[in-house]
Every structure is written in C-alpha cells, then in structure tokens.
Amino acid sequence: MSGEPDSIFDTNPVVLPQGGPLYLQLKRWIEDAIHRGAIKPGDALPSERDLALKADVSRVTVRKAVQHLVQDGVLIQRHGSGTFVAPQSQRVEQSLSHLTSFTEDMARRGMSVRSVWLEKGIYIPSPEETVTLGLSSGDMVARLGRLRLSNDVPMAIERAALSARILPDPQVVQNSLYTHLEKSGNRPIRAIQRIRAANLGERDAKLLDVAPGSASLNIERISYLASGRVIEFTRSIYRGDTYDFVAELRLGETLRQTGTANE
Numbered sequence: 001m002s003g004e005p006d007s008i009f010d011t012n013p014v015v016l017p018q019g020g021p022l023y024l025q026l027k028r029w030i031e032d033a034i035h036r037g038a039i040k041p042g043d044a045l046p047s048e049r050d051l052a053l054k055a056d057v058s059r060v061t062v063r064k065a066v067q068h069l070v071q072d073g074v075l076i077q078r079h080g081s082g083t084f085v086a087p088q089s090q091r092v093e094q095s096l097s098h099l100t101s102f103t104e105d106m107a108r109r110g111m112s113v114r115s116v117w118l119e120k121g122i123y124i125p126s127p128e129e130t131v132t133l134g135l136s137s138g139d140m141v142a143r144l145g146r147l148r149l150s151n152d153v154p155m156a157i158e159r160a161a162l163s164a165r166i167l168p169d170p171q172v173v174q175n176s177l178y179t180h181l182e183k184s185g186n187r188p189i190r191a192i193q194r195i196r197a198a199n200l201g202e203r204d205a206k207l208l209d210v211a212p213g214s215a216s217l218n219i220e221r222i223s224y225l226a227s228g229r230v231i232e233f234t235r236s237i238y239r240g241d242t243y244d245f246v247a248e249l250r251l252g253e254t255l256r257q258t259g260t261a262n263e
C-alpha cells in the first residue's frame, strides 16, 4: 500500500465541490482525491469519523457517499479491515472481428494469463447443450469452467461446453483450450457471439473481486469447425470495468453502390 494514511486531506480544510446533496459532494471529492493520486489503489480510506470531522458532514452522509462508491466499484469494503480504494484494472480493448482465444488476446498485450479451475469434467448434457452442440442421444459433454485472470486481475468467468467425442479427457487442457483444439485439428474457424449487459450476483461478483451488482458483459460464443459443425458453446461473464469490445464497421455494399450512383 502506498501513500500516507492522511494524504487524502492534503487540501486541509476539506472543500467539497458545490452542488447537489452533501453525500454526492463528498462522493465527488473522494473520486477527485483518487484521480489526483492523493489516495491510491489499495490505500485504506480514512475512518468514517475522520472523514465526517474533516469534511464537516454527518457520519450518515459519509456512509451514504461510501456506499455509492462501493456500488460503483471505486471503493471496496473488507469485513473487519475497513474500506479501500479498489485496485485499478487495466481496460482491455478486444476486437470483435477476430476469432482469438483469451490466452492469445492477453499474450499479444504482454499480459500474463492464469486460470482458476471451477469445473472440469464429463457430464450428462443439459437440453440446451444437446441442442446447441448437436449431440446425439447418449452423448456426453465436457465442461470447462474457469476464472480467467490477467496480470493477476480477475477478468472473466468462462464456462465452455464441448462434445465429449471432441474432448474425451478434459484433464488434458491445462492452459489454453484453443491450443489444445488446434493440436487435435479442431480449432474453430468461425463463431457467433451474443453480448448482453447484466449485473453481477453475489457469487460471481466475489469471484471477480467486485461489489455485488456491478456491471458485467455476458457473452455467449458458439464456435464452428470448417465443416459447419458446432465445436464450442461458451458462456463468459466479463467484468464491465475491464473490457471494451470494439467492432469495425464498414459501409454496406448496397449503400456503397447507391453512393457511387449518386455522385
């Protein structure tokens, strides 16, 4: 941890930005202190009592400001040890036009990759897995559930399902699923991805090290082999504060022709 415990009060006496309810003024003041580096990621926030005293507001006002900052993911509260400035997560820009793996995406940025296994085994498929993966009756499914970390920051929870005919022994996947599929000649060449916004429940928020209710991007990827067969059905939950998905858009063929005709 860095910074003197009281360096947040370097503008003593505290002058709150004007406008709006007091708790919002205090919230903005704390955010500003973080932006100007007076209090850094990992630092403990001064006590409720100290903040109330120095900012000349009630402890209820402090509590309300802090609650909102926790909800926004700016601060984190650890039971028994206090309130801290949340670790800064690097935002990652991810192109939506390339079919790459998590390992490749992070390696390209020079970031380390680590996974915590949540589930790895062969199961009876759910009706949804049977339909999506095009399984026949009696077929089993290989499931790989992982918490994916980059530079030790939890980025996503990923649950992949593949036919057990393709992946009869999921234990062989140690690091990259796509590297394994590549080796066995089953790397997907095309995928359809569906992205929707959501809010994290208690369990997923804990895994991703953010406050419950924080924003997430839930992504469903269905990947295909060149033969048209579905190879992978993966659901991922990305932290909303770490990922920007970027798509390149081009003028449609019809519009381009119309444009030329009108010139």
Ligand code: 16G
Pocket: 100, 101, 102, 103, 104, 158, 160, 175, 176, 177, 178, 179, 219, 221, 232, 234, 236
């Ligand atoms: C990406 C894919 C996921 C795939 C994984 C393989 C998205 C949204 N998801 O995270 O579908 O299973 O890469 O990564 O991009 P790996 O080869 O590192 O295991």
